[in-house]
Amino acid sequence: xxxxxxxxxxxxxxxxxxxxxxxxxxxxxxxxxxxxxxxxxxxxxxxxxxxxxxxxxxxxxxxxxxxxxxxxxxxxxxxxxxxxxxxxxxxxxxxxxxxxxxxxxxxxxxxxxxxxxxxxxxxxxxxxxxxxxxxxxxxxxxxxxxxxxxxxxxxxxxxxxxxxxxxxxxxxxxxxxxxxxxxxxxxxxxxxxxxxxxx
Numbered sequence: 001x002x003x004x005x006x007x008x009x010x011x012x013x014x015x016x017x018x019x020x021x022x023x024x025x026x027x028x029x030x031x032x033x034x035x036x037x038x039x040x041x042x043x044x045x046x047x048x049x050x051x052x053x054x055x056x057x058x059x060x061x062x063x064x065x066x067x068x069x070x071x072x073x074x075x076x077x078x079x080x081x082x083x084x085x086x087x088x089x090x091x092x093x094x095x096x097x098x099x100x101x102x103x104x105x106x107x108x109x110x111x112x113x114x115x116x117x118x119x120x121x122x123x124x125x126x127x128x129x130x131x132x133x134x135x136x137x138x139x140x141x142x143x144x145x146x147x148x149x150x151x152x153x154x155x156x157x158x159x160x161x162x163x164x165x166x167x168x169x170x171x172x173x174x175x176x177x178x179x180x181x182x183x184x185x186x187x188x189x190x191x192x193x194x195x196x197x198x199x
Contacts, residue, residue, distance in 0.1 A: 023087035070095035089171035144194035152187030
C-alpha cells in the first residue's frame with residue numbers, strides 16, 4: 001500500500017464549499033501541501049475513479065480498495081504531474097494501471113467478468129420480465145465486451161461508458177489519438193459481431 005495520504009480524503013464530503021477552482025489549480029495547491037485541495041479532487045472525481053475500477057475489476061469491494069489506492073498513488077505522484085495537461089486523464093491513467101496490475105495478479109481470470117451481473121432483478125418500477133430481460137441484455141453485452149481484445153475493450157469502456165472524449169481516452173491509455181479512433185472503430189464492429197453471434 002502506498003504511504004497514507006491526508007485523512008481529509010476519507011471525509012471529503014464534509015468539506016466546506018468554496019468557489020470553484022480548476023482541477024489543475026487544486027492539484028498544484030495539493031502539491032504545495034494543501035490536503036484540503038486534494039480532498040476536493042477526491043470529492044469531484046471519486047465516483048468516476050470508482051466506476052472505472054469497478055468496470056475493470058468487476059468486483060465492487062475490490063474496486064473501492066483500488067480507487068482508494070489510485071488516489072493514494074496520485075497524491076504521492078503529484079510532484080510529477082504536469083499542470084499544463086488535464087488532471088482527470090492523468091488520474092484515470094493511474095487508476096487504470098493499478099487495476100491492470102491487480103488483474104495480472106489475479107492470474108486465474110484474465111477476462112473481465114460482467115459487472116452487469118450485479119443488476120438488481122427485482123425492480124419495483126419495471127415489470128419483472130422487463131427487468132430480467134434488461135439484466136440478461138446487460139450480461140450479454142459485458143460477455144461480448146470480455147471477448148474483445150483488451151485495447152478495444154478499454155477504449156469502448158472509457159469513451160462510451162465513462163464518456164471521456166477520444167483525446168482524453170488517448171491520454172489515459174498512453175497512445176496516439178488516431179490509435180484510439182482505430183480501436184473504437186474495430187471494437188464497435190467486433191462487438192456487433194459478438195452480439196449477433198450470441199443471438
